[in-house]
Amino acid sequence: xxxxxxxxxxxxxxxxxxxxxxxxxxxxxxxxxxxxxxxxxxxxxxxxxxxxxxxxxxxxxxxxxxxxxxxxxxxxxxxxxxxxxxxxx
Numbered sequence: 001x002x003x004x005x006x007x008x009x010x011x012x013x014x015x016x017x018x019x020x021x022x023x024x025x026x027x028x029x030x031x032x033x034x035x036x037x038x039x040x041x042x043x044x045x046x047x048x049x050x051x052x053x054x055x056x057x058x059x060x061x062x063x064x065x066x067x068x069x070x071x072x073x074x075x076x077x078x079x080x081x082x083x084x085x086x087x088x089x
Contacts, residue, residue: 009048012064013055023048024084026077028069034077036084045069053085 007020025037029044037046047068049055056078059065066073 011050011055012047012068013049013052013057013059016050018050020048022051024051024081026065026069026081028071032071034069034071034073036080049081051085053082056081056085 008017009020009023010017011023020040025040025042025046025048026034027037027042027044027046028034029042035042040046045068047065049059049065060078
């Protein structure tokens with residue numbers, strides 16, 4: 001009997017590999033808009049973060065999100081991410 005392979009992704013903040021379902025995806029659409037991707041299927045360049053405020057703060061400090069998405073990220077996107085993480089706790 002075959003075992004189903006679990007897709008793994010790296011967190012942009014702590015750089016640890018985790019199952020894709022445990023991470024939050026942030027996506028830059030082809031139009032340049034940065035948003036959350038709850039379903040994991042939106043078109044565009046995506047980056048993953050652990051659902052942990054410490055990982056978000058590391059990614060902000062090191063500008064890892066901006067580098068991975070290849071664009072400047074507005075402050076309100078960081079605030080929405082922080083709010084989303086607080087809501088899930």
